[in-house]
Amino acid sequence: MTRQDTATLETEKPTVLRLLLVFTRIGLTSFGGGLSGLFFRAFVQDYKWMTEEEFLNGLAISQALPGVNIKNMAIWIGYHLGGFPGAVVGFFGIIGPPAVFIVFLGVVFAQLTGYPITEVALEGAAAAAIGLSLSMGLTAAWHVRRAVLPFVAMVVTFVAIGLLQLPMLWVLLVVGAISIVVEYRRTGS
Amino acid sequence: MADNLLSAMVQVFAPLSLMTIGGGQGVVAEIHRQVVDVHHWLTETQFLDDFAISRLAPGPGSLLVTLIGWHIAGVLGAIVATLSIFGPTALLIYAVAHVWSRYRGARLLIALEAGLRPVAAGLVLAAVWVLMLALKGGWIAEGVALASTAALMATRINPLILIACGAALFVGLSQVGAL
Structure with a gap:
């Protein structure tokens, strides 16, 4: 029941540029939702930049404060890993590129939403993306x-x-x- | 005139930013009310089109307001709408993160973390429950969700592969008439 020691992970904190790229990649590939689960996957499980405890604490605070959860989480993680510049790239990485992309989609591919097959593909993606939230939820419950x-x-x-x-x-x-x-x-x- | 429009957008979207505790669909209903019914910035059809695109696009669902801002007032409108809905609470979480690291280990902060964590777990699981109920595709969709959960917990598979598989499976099943 002791709190996990953060020092074990501090050997390889990412650079600000690396953080920006990771946030941007997640922002641009999160089809069907499950963004916080993608964060958990990337920052805790794949890169091991945060412990499960640190992440879950950040998730709890992000949810309790007003504002879109995932944006709160990006700023929290960014600050945790890179201070002020980290928080800035967390915010702009998760908001900026997807914001440009959605306008692009609205201008160029608006008719995509008219095809039934797009709708079906989206439903399949959303079903699979639930796995991201559920696995993170089960981990949170376990802890x-x-x-x-x-x-x-x-x-x-x-x-x-x-x-x-x-x-x-x-x-x-x-x-x-x-x-x-x-x-x-x-x-x- | 343009300035009036932009400041009106700030006045509509910035308060919504504070309403979004836990995120969710309630905010979309309020955006709809403001944008279509109160201000007549978009027609019902335009709003529904934008909503459909926002579901299709990656990234936070609230980027719906970016697209709405674009349709109301072009590039400037998109920027103003985005910063209005994300900006105020971004400053708040930054301030909290700063305080947290400064007073790390304080009894009150530890109690806040420990006290909120069961609530956070309950919130995530409740969101999953609501999403499961909203899924179209019946037991097949539920099966995909559970299989994806199991794969993520048991392996180090890239989640993008699972999401692509889910989409491909649904498209395939619908082509043969099984969905």
Whole structure:
């Protein structure tokens, strides 16, 4: 249960240019969704620039703050790996090239969306892309502290958002706040 | 006139940026309301076309606003719309990341991380659940999602290959009339 030591990974932090290229590549190839799962795959599993713990902490903070999750995550990871320049390339890498691409798509290939086959291919891609989110979700669940309260917080969140479709903000405020207070008291004793 | 249009876009999209906790479809409904019903910047058909393209395109789904901005006011419109929806909260997460690294290991931050992690896990799994329900293609689609999950957890396969396989499988099945 000790927190993982970050020093083990700090031997080979990427350069800012490398970070930009990785964010750009992920941004331009994420067909069908699953972006945060692609981040997990790349930064934790493939390049091993972050531990699972570091990534999951960043994911938790990114989700709790307002703003598009994946953009939050890109800035968090960028800052973690490269300070201010890293955060800047995280933001522009995940937003810029796909933004140019979507306008290009809208101008040149707008008629693509009219073909049924495009729709079918997209559905297949989206089905496979769920694997990225689900495998990351299972890893996140696996790393939840093995105790009753964290487990209850996870299940209540799942049921409230997934099954009951309650507003995200209220679930976050209520479940998140209780869970944080529990952890705060625990670490103090 | 053009300045008025751009500042109106900032006033519409920047507050939406703050509404997007956890992301999701609620924001698309609000974008639709503002862009089509309130400001008449796009027609219903144009909006639906842009939405279809945004689903097709890689990258964050919220880039829908980039395309809308482009259709309202060209290159400048695209830039203004993009920065309006992503910019304000980008500064917020940057500030938080900075504070986090500065006070790393503080009891409050550790409690925040530990407290939010079960919530984050629940959120990711809930999003997966909702996506699974929305999938078209019945048990075949669910099978593809589960097979892809298993492959990602058990091997080091490049996820792009899985996504291409999913797309190819669906196209193939639809060609032979099995989907």
